[in-house]
Amino acid sequence: MARLSHLLAFAATAIAREITFPPVSGMQEPLGATGRMNLGMDLSEPLYSGLMTFGSLPYVHCLAAADTTVEPYDIAIVGAPFDTGVTARPGARYGPNGIRQGSTRMHAQFSWSVYTGRNYFQEWAKVVDCGDAPLTVLDNTIALKQLTKTHEVISARKGNDSEFTVPRIITLGGDHTTTLPALRSTFTHFGPVSVIHFDSHIDTWNPDVLGGGFSHYAGVNHGTFLHIAHEEGLILNSSIHAGIRAPVSNKKYDIHHDKSCGFTIVKARDLDKIGMQGVIDALKERVKGTKVYISVDIDVLDPAFAPATGTAEVGGWTTRELLTILDGLSGMEVVGADVVEVAPIYDNPGETTVLAAAEVVHSLIGLMVEKPVKGKAT
Structure with a gap:
């Protein structure tokens, strides 16, 4: 009798596990749907699984x-x-995959902005993730040549749009030295650019100063790349720093040299005096009429909002302030961009930095x- 009661209890439990949901309204797709109403067991495009790309974008082997x-x-x-x-x-x-990790909640089907009403993943541009550049960790000179070649190959492919045929690149860093190969690439297709440089450091140091003059090798680093870009004629004298502190x-000498490299400065605390709109206006006025490269060192944010970076400086901007300023730059001809200096090992369990970087x-x-x-003929 006892055995029979156990079997009946087990059978009741098994039956109870079959859960039936009420009909779902046809007015809106369920979370996780992939562009069509499908209430079956669609496994073709699941969130939070599979190969990790930025925002679940399609992966393309751009370096084939x-x-x-x-x-x-x-x-x-x-x-x-x-x-x-x-x-x-x-x-x-480890920054590139850290930023991708921070983007796992993004998806083309669920990215309508409450501020603009637009979904940039679903407009004219085909946006893809090309993976990482294959870089050696044993020789900076070779690694930067590899990254330069990576940019050359990716930017030389034909764009999906028939009118705007030069693809544009957003680089996930990596330390800030990686911006130098990117600027060489944009120069090839768009000519010299104005740089809007979000950072807590000026990064225009003379290689003899930040590098010690020991060797040419030592002088190419994350604090000298803008000096080198100016020296190579890649950037215009209408460039500007934002968030410096x-x-x-x-x-x-350093500030005078910075001006000679073509930069003016919006300091971090200027935001307290002129507000976010004042910062936006200063940036727009400085680069007006030029093509623009935007480089975002995540340490432009205060360590409270981005602790996972190599050279953190207190007194920075909040994530909301940075995003508002970036969105205020609408209308610029942005020909290249990057988010760099994300070092996930220093992040907290809430992934504060990588979430900010992804946004x-x-x-x-x-x-x-x-x-x-439009790019120029090459």
Whole structure:
């Protein structure tokens, strides 16, 4: 009798596990649907699983051999796992996948902005993730050549749009040295650019100063790349820093040298005086009439909002302030961009930094989608 009661109890439990949901309204797709009403067991495009790309974007092998057919794209996400040009904490070689991890909740079917009413993943531009550049960790000179070649290959492919045929690249860093190959790439297709440089440091130091003059090798690093870009003629004298607050090594020379590299400065605390709209206006006025490259060092944010970075400086901006300023740059001809210096090992369990970095990338995609740009014939 006891055995029979156990069997009956087990049978009741088994039956109870079959849960029947009421009909779902046809007015809205269920979370996780993939562009069509499908209440069955669709396993083709699940969230939070499979190969991790930024925002669940399609992966394209953009670095395939020359004789391989590669599907066209308009905006390419590419990782630059490089952190051997830092002067402080390493770890940004893991930044690209950290930023992708921060983007796992993003999806093209669930990305309508409550601010603009737009979904930049579903407009004219085909946005893809090309994966990471294959970089050696043993020789900076070779690694930067590899990254330069990566940019050359990805940007040389034909865009998906028939009118705007030069793809634009958003780089996930990686330390800030990785911006130099990106600027060389944009120069090839768009000519010299104005740089809007969000950072707590000026990064225009003379290689003889930040590098010690020991060797040419030592002088190429995350604090000298803008000096080198100016030296190579890649950037215009209409460039600007935003969020600067870190000390300099020489009270007169460094700032004077920064101006000679074509930059003016919006300091972090200027935001308290002129507000976010004042910062937006200053940036727009400075680069007006030029093509723009936007580089975002995540340490422009205060460590309270982005602790996972190599050279954190207190007194920075909040995530909301940075996103508002970026969105305020709508209408610019943004020909390239990056988010760098993300070192996930220093993040907290809530993934504060990588979540912020992913949303910054989303804003950069939006700026590119809002303003298509034609490249020059090469």
